[in-house]
Amino acid sequence: MKTTLCWSAFDLLNRENQTKVKETIEEGNLIIFPTETVYGIGANGLNPEASKRIYQAKGRPSDNPLILHIGDRNDVYRYVRFVNLEAEKLMDAFWPGPLTMVFEKNESVPFETTGGLNTVAIRFPKNEIAQTLIRIAGVPIAAPSANLSGKPSSTLFEHVYDDFNGRVDIIIDGGPSEIGLESTVIDMTSDIPTILRPGFVTKKMIEMVLKHPVLDASDTKPTGKVKSPGMKYTHYKPKGDVLLIRGPIEAMVNYVHEQLKRHQGHTVAIICETEYKHLFTVPVRALGSKENPLEMAHNLFSALRDMDKDQVEYIYIHYLNKDELGYALMNRLEKAAGYQIMDL
Structure with missing residues (x-):
């Protein structure tokens, strides 16, 4: 060493x-x-x-x-x-x-x-x-x-x-x-x-x-050699099971509440915008304000790493607005979730 x-x-x-x-x-x-x-x-x-x-x-x-x-x-x-x-x-x-x-x-x-x-x-x-x-x-x-x-x-x-x-x-x-x-x-x-x-x-x-x-071509699933890092292999994934939830935040709150009954005895956490943090009864890692994509970008990878630090087994992430910088944020989060997305 x-x-x-x-x-x-x-x-x-x-x-x-x-x-x-x-x-x-x-x-x-x-x-x-x-x-x-x-x-x-x-x-x-x-x-x-x-x-x-x-x-x-x-x-x-x-x-x-x-x-x-x-x-x-x-x-x-x-x-x-x-x-x-x-x-x-x-x-x-x-x-x-x-x-x-x-x-x-x-x-x-x-x-x-x-x-x-x-x-x-x-x-x-x-x-x-x-x-x-x-x-x-x-x-x-x-x-x-x-x-x-x-x-x-x-x-x-x-x-x-x-x-x-x-x-x-x-x-x-x-x-x-x-x-x-x-x-x-x-x-x-x-x-x-x-x-x-x-x-x-x-x-x-x-x-x-x-x-x-x-x-x-960033959303294209490549075959063979690629010209850029981040296109081909698994990236950004915490150890826990990650699910992106796309839809109204109220629907996500209800869905997570139902999932908590299934995951009793397991650790569960949420990643979402600061404005929605108060809606959940489980630990939440807020990325930042939905009005401030720069703040969310700054905190994204730390939030994902915190999931491993806290040994979270089930991670639910709110699907972000994909305008402008949000497109890059969701590119990373979709990979972190292994493209597991729930539409509500």
């Missing part, structure tokens, strides 16, 4: 620690770091063995591509064959920030990083700690979300510590993630740009920049 160094963001200002970061990345080892979306588990994205170690540490299938994080916008041209005008427009509008774009890779990026694909997903994160880390490393950092494969993504230091203490070399504590959802992923290699994973940057926001409609 490794000895994991746990640092604050302030520790990165120390020259000796910066040397340690550079050595860790050069040796192909792993560092967990914050971004504005979620925490990432990173290594040298140009080193095939380093990318393999990410998959091993997460227990992640090796055909699930990693995202290459760069520290400067212009670095994208070093790792891809072509950047079209539409990609340039999206870079102008959303980089640095929570948008990942898929390009055709060049020979510098190993297939171990791209899940065996000829395409590579690239993001320029906004978080200053992430940017500092990448600059110190001197190479692009391949980094999926820092969670054991299948578990909810990590938005707090305690999440990554619980999952990876002893598995990685360094964990950097950057406090709570600003956004709390992974980046939007859009494929720029198709004739029409195609969203592969929804996130903070919405379809409407992208279309406003490009001045034309884009496609959305």
Whole structure:
């Protein structure tokens, strides 16, 4: 078992620690770091063995591509064959920030990083700690979300510590993630740009920049290889049985009340908007106000992880409004429920 160094963001200002970061990345080892979306588990994205170690540490299938994080916008041209005008427009509008774009890779990026694909997903994160880390490393950092494969993504230091203490070399504590959802992923290699994973940057926001409609394949059940993380395998699921309930909140309250009779002696909990918390007689984890999807996004993965912390056996989640950011929230919750949805 490794000895994991746990640092604050302030520790990165120390020259000796910066040397340690550079050595860790050069040796192909792993560092967990914050971004504005979620925490990432990173290594040298140009080193095939380093990318393999990410998959091993997460227990992640090796055909699930990693995202290459760069520290400067212009670095994208070093790792891809072509950047079209539409990609340039999206870079102008959303980089640095929570948008990942898929390009055709060049020979510098190993297939171990791209899940065996000829395409590579690239993001320029906004978080200053992430940017500092990448600059110190001197190479692009391949980094999926820092969670054991299948578990909810990590938005707090305690999440990554619980999952990876002893598995990685360094964990950097950057406090709570600003956004709390992974980046939007859009494929720029198709004739029409195609969203592969929804996130903070919405379809409407992208279309406003490009001045034309884009496609959305994020709800498509893929077969074979996929170009984006989060499309193919089980994600975000707590250990308990999860059911999404779609319909009036009053109907959900009645349904849960009936289910409590069946689940006597078992632990039951609710995830819903703050406005409805008072309606239930069992423990409720409120995501935030239904008027504030940013608040709900910020709390989503912590709420799912709390279900495991509290050893909840039956979890009922109120189906959220799918407008704008709510679409990305429901993308995660539907996966967390294994697409088990009850219409009332």
